[in-house]
Amino acid sequence: MSTLVEELACERVRPETDHRILVCGGIPCRSLGCRLVKEALEEELQKEGLTGRVPVEIIGCIGDCSLGPSLIVYPEGLVYQKLAPEDARAIVREHLVAGRIVEALLHRDPRSDEILRQREEMPFYREQARLVLRNCGVISAHIDDYLKYRGYAALALALAEMNPEQVIEEVKKSGLRGRGGGGFPTGRKWELVRTAHSDEKFVICNADEGDPGAFMDRNILEGDPHSVIEGIIIAAYAVGAARGYIYVRAEYPMAVHRCREAIAQARQKNFLGDNILETGFSFDLEIRTGAGAFVCGEETALISSLQGTRGDPKPKPPFPAQKGLWGKPTLINNVETVVNIPLIILHGSKRFAELGPEGNRGTKVFALAGKVNHTGLVEVPLGTTLRKIIFDIGGGIPNNKKFKAAQTGGPSGGCLGVESLDLPMDYDSLREAGSIIGSGGLIVMDEESCMVDLARFYLDFNQDESCGKCTPCRIGSKRMLELLQKITEGRGEEQDLEILEQLALLMKNGSLCALGRTAPNPLLSTLRLFRDEYLAHIKERRCPAGVCRSLVRPWINPELCKACGLCARVCPAEAINGEKGVPYEIDLEKCCDCLRCLKECPFNAISQGGISRAEAVD
């Protein structure tokens, strides 16, 4: 028996035979000018008289961001990569008109030097299990495309043949857990809302994806909005809600736009609105945009924001399932979570539960980034090892550097070191290892990454995004950031680590919401795994990774300097002064850290923060 992944892949063989070009519209591809590529293609098509015969569409992200801008040509399913507008001519003339594949634009595996034509051949895709991303990069966001792939069939099935309790039972049996970070069993959450007594209930889809580096929700909303909508409608049917909202970041204009269109299309086909598919069930969905606060991803803050007030978190209990939007029981599910629902309904909880270990069923999408060859969204069964994700799918670390750590779960998450490479990536194992899956951020670091700086970066993010309501988070995060800054600037003292740990524990145990409670995680995990690195900053005034600017500035050792003046001559900032017989000095105010002096010095008198200035002067 084939797996669910294979089954889906078979379903997704294009039924049509005509040419069609889908241009990747992911963020990197957009920044790299995919729109220009599209325009160039259209121009070329016009020249060849093919306008209208070969549709060109910008869709959601296809996947491997390191190949952008890229596109897929159907029906062959060929991936052309790293395109410039000039390449349009070749694609149209050669491929579309002459029927010759443009090999120069295909991806070449750096390891085997083999030309890889289709997505499925590339290791980046081959090792994935794209369930949630099943339609991304395969179809456009239009409902007609979605319907070709059994779109809304799960909804029809649920409405026609299942009662709400059966739907909930099926979701419970599937073992699906919330993908937004908390990992709460989805079916149980549904049941809580279902059984709460109220005349009115709501469903909210949390699309306030705020973790730096995570963009799976955006990708799904842009590439496959209908599966989100379908999942929400099924959820609403199960819990008994008549109204729903998608709370999406205003910073995702494309996602907002595609969702709006998709909702209008769904309404037109009566998947939304009164008496859906003539089953007597009514439900409508609206989009609400946030205003750029990370904390609004926290469900109580999200509800406050949705109600038109400041997005402040509230104490729980009461949980939203008891008292949520407008004080009514409210189901809040993340985008990735709801996209799993149609699959579970259509293929059954049993097939779904084949993926992933007990208690961690299904897949998880990771936003693979950092020091890794192939970056982008990676969907794997829960329980896949970190090694497999980084080395098999991600293609390893560039420039033969060594793997140092992986940061998972974004600002709320922690770091995993080399010893965790064979750790199965699932909710429980990661928690044990001191990190979390979170919303799926996965940043790979090599030996050139400074862990103190990393902790400082995330803390800076968290203290900036703290709402300020509770004391530990408001003042604690500020103080912790100040201490970390002090350390990265070479002014740290050993007792600072003690205070940092105390404050971290206070925030973790005493903060009001999850933002504050998880904000110290990056610090705590790096402090545990890389304490030496902290001590190097403090005791030796040295940044081993060479990242912390204050500790890596060039310095002329007066004992070694022979006052030859070479450094002053090459300095573009005219920051080095001296005269014959007297050791030269660098004016750090003017210095631009180009380090040309360091390379030029014939006596190795110039070094990069290895010895503290303070100590040397003493």
Next chain:
Amino acid sequence: MQTVTLTINQQEVSGHPEMTILELARESGIIIPTLCHHASLNPIGACRICLVENEVNGALLASCVTPIASGMIINTESSRVLEHRKMILKLMLASHPDSCLVCDKGNRCQLRQMAAELGIGSSELDRIPQTAVTEEVNPFLIRDMSKCILCARCIRACQELVIEGALDYYGRGFKAKPATLFKSPLENSECTFCGTCVALCPTGALMEKEEFYRGTIGTVVESTCPYCGCGCSISLEVKENRVARVKPAAEDTGPGTLCVKGSYGCDFIHSPDRLTRPLVKENGSFKEVSWDEALAVTADAFSRIKDKHGSDSLAVFGSANCTNEENYLLQRFARGVLGTNNIDNGSSLYYAAARQAFYDSVGFPGITYTLNDLTGTDLILVVGAEPAASAPLINYEIKRAVKLHGAKLILIDPRKTKLTLFADCWLRPEVDTDLMLLNSLAKVIIDENLVDREFIARKTENYQELLDSLATFSLETAAEVTGVSLEQIRLAAGLYATAGKAAIIFGTGIMQQLQGTENVKALLNLALLTGNIWRKGGGLRALLRECNAQGACDMGMLPDFLPGYYPVEDLPARKKFETHWQANLPSKPGLNALEMMQMAGEGKIKGLLITGENPVAGFPGSALVEEALASLDFLVVQDLFLTETARLAQVVLPAASFAEKEGTFTNLEGRVQKIRKAIEPLAESRPDWKIILQLAAAMNQPLPFNSLEQVQKELEELVPLYKYDWEEKSPKEEDYWETMAEHRLPLKRFPRFSPVEYLPPLKAPDTQYPFILLAESALFHSGSGSRSSKSGRLSRFSASYFLQMNKIDADMMKLQPGDRVKIVSPVGELPAVVEHSESLPRGLVSLPRSRSDYPVALLFSSPPETSASSSALQRCYVRIERSCSDEPEK
């Protein structure tokens, strides 16, 4: 009911499932320190000081927001808890200025208290300074946000208690602070300077601007606010015979809120303008004399006039600002000693209309309220009132009922009042057409069969007469006359009749009309039609301007009623009082206040005693009043200040303020509340009740009282209405008013429907005077302004006399905001400065009442004789002329 059992500090305790850990712990006598928590505010779990440990799973929980759960093992002082608690406090202290030694909050600062309790001397952490500019432009409060610990009590007070919403969080993270919209200064925001946030602020971030004293307070005395009829409980903080500060008293019945007058307006007590010694006029100028001399002169004059011209040439004008005991003594003095029913009090000018209506409809004139709070009501109908200015506490209550408890709100007012934002339905009738509108509501309720048939059949009289009177009533005409659409009328009638418990609140806007009495009767009809009388959460409530307007009337400070509303003509009742007082009492109703002035002018009143009222500033046609008072043979005035009226007197007796005496006030709900002596009477001033007793003694007819308790005892005996525990602040029983109606009130019949007919205004608007001027209550002033204008802080705040007018009207007259104009009425004229108003419809202009230095009353003429009402009118016709002189006003 279900209970939850758990362990707190090894002690097994149980409570109901809705309780928080903190509540249960406090109930069990376990103290958990808190900072952001406050009993009248919704808990938010912000400061985290109240963390406790659940030993079952080691979780640290904010006890103020965590509901109890069975099986919890809570430790409120484990070493882990203490460690966290101390760390939180250290963080707060690290970001708090080191200025405790010079901070005015001093020992009142809860942050400092807590640091002392937890034994934290210094923060141990490096400083994390917060920077903020101290805001102190307004005369009431200082905001120094560098001392803020973001407990958000001020924000919650503003949003949950007074529902102004002037404050909210601003910025986020470490930069988050409570602030107004766009961080504008308080004076430019919605802030009304009610002082609630200041009273709740635990640190020195929000401080009252103190005039007298900084530092630790000697004693705190609970009393009652001396301004409007709301009767808010206040705490007087006293040091060295000075009232240093006024704060809302902690109340168990509800959140402690005040308005700007209560919080900051009591500094009139220590005004340098207070009268210090009795004054007697000799050759046109006052001379300070001894009390004995002043009393002798007065007694002598009264005896002389009484002997020469008879008792009815004397009159007594009592005060709605004096206590019940004082009013009781004063009317007993007038009736028993002077022998006249020429008695009235200041509230008659607007309240008489309502009393008459109640007397006719319900059979009892004194009681217009049937509820003690609005929380449980389903709908509130506010007619002709701007409680935001005239009764701020009621304003808060209305807003809370609407915003927090889901009550509906209907407004009837030509002005766009501050409540309009909260209204489900706003009917905006043409000026003085309210009666037509109210009748049309009754008509719709009857036509659409929304009446409470059973109530009408069993508990009312005269229904058929009402039906007959409305039989030919045309809703179309009503819509045309009032300018309110039929749909709106139907909507409002439907809302009111089907709401369930529906309360009516009305103000001077409806009482001070030619048909004021009829207006109130029409409101009573609505309440009777829907069974909303004598019903908790229903009923009617008049907004009274003075702290003891209700009590003064209850005490018989009226020309036609003895204490407890026994008509003076009622022989058995009068006999009872005669026996008790051992005196013959006059049997015919006397003159009301306006008549007194008129008769004084005609020379028929020769001698007048005025306590705590200032008719020269407050009465319509003030020029005539001044003339009349000046022509009296003898005028004696008891007051705190040398008012415009006192200047005309032969004898002026310095009275003690509310803070210098004991007694009771009855608020507009009918709650009898104590005022307590906080300081000794200033200089030689004496409480009014002592003055009256001494005056009676000087006239050789001493009243048999040595103490206030004796007065209260007699009062309870003769006035069944006042026969209850003085300590009990509010009636608690569900059927309280039912019991009252049955047992305590002299009711002899069921409430009666009163057919009332709308009459078009007698005089068509004169083309010479195209505008209607309203004299409106001002939040920052009260009464005739004699006390509020002596409050340094209140009088500093708003200095100009703005004429509010609709922008279109102003544009048509080419008047810009700030332009100087002259307002001319048939009887007087006043200068003013134009200001555009969004709240007034075209044709209506308004001026603030209650400024002693700006006598709006002189524009108004005395009201024409009407059937029953002795009310003064709140409006008159005026024209506006551009001022020729560009002289700046002072």
